[in-house]
Amino acid sequence: MIGGQALRITISRWRLQSRERVEVASDTDHDCHVLSIALRRTRKELFIGGKSVWLGGSRDEMLLTGPKRGNWRATVEGGCDFLRVFLPQALIAECHAEAFGAPPAGVISLFDVVPVADTRLHRLGRTFTALDGYDPVAGPCFADLLGLSLGLRLVELAYGTPSASGNCTLARPQIARVVSFIEDNIAQALCLSELSEVAGLSRVQLVRQFKQATGRPPHSFILQRRIERAKELLKRSDSTIVGVALDLGFHSQGHFTKVFSKFAGMTPGRWRSSQF
Structure with a gap:
């Protein structure tokens, strides 16, 4: 909203x-x-x-x-x-x-x-x-990005392709605020509207500037940071895989394992064993 x-x-x-x-x-x-x-x-x-x-x-x-x-x-x-x-x-x-x-x-x-x-x-x-x-x-964030992309394409089909215009200067302080906000809320469900308000940019501007600054769109960046945070937690001897999964907002250990394996190339259990 x-x-x-x-x-x-x-x-x-x-x-x-x-x-x-x-x-x-x-x-x-x-x-x-x-x-x-x-x-x-x-x-x-x-x-x-x-x-x-x-x-x-x-x-x-x-x-x-x-x-x-x-x-x-x-x-x-x-x-x-x-x-x-x-x-x-x-x-x-x-x-x-x-x-x-x-x-x-x-x-x-x-x-x-x-x-x-x-x-x-x-x-x-x-x-x-x-x-x-x-x-x-x-x-x-992924669903929001798809919705924006689809909406922009429909507008182009109806009205024609707009000419490139506007200020393309990278808004580094705004993107830094968004990255900090993501880090502080890494286990929460974040949408583009929320991130755009933090940045003070439109949702389309946020997606473009965020990818330019970080190399990834917001939804991919969030997943990557969650996996990095998971690795930090898995190194602790008192942590469990299911506990890490739930602490980071994954709805099950199976879901966590699927996403972790996609990014790390191995299951959380195998990755953890490789660290000791």
């Missing part, structure tokens, strides 16, 4: 196993933009106000829709598996302001119903499937 506005994306997975023709309907309005990606081949037809506006469902086909108004109805034949990413108005406005210097006036409506083929958009969208079971501490 920034200024009382929700900036977080919402992700849903719509799966139907039925071989029969299924019909779903909704008359609830919302102000989100939605990216839908077909994760398997299916046959789906979308109706708005009784009029057919889209028929598709090939694997990896993408559909963009703007704020939903009125009665929407869809029919699905032979089951389906759709990933749907909802981007709130505040996030789109933030991305537009970052790209062009100011948000557009009023409610933003980038798209009605638009099938789209865009390599960057598809790559970002598919990455959201990896958020199932993501790291509970560094994960919020």
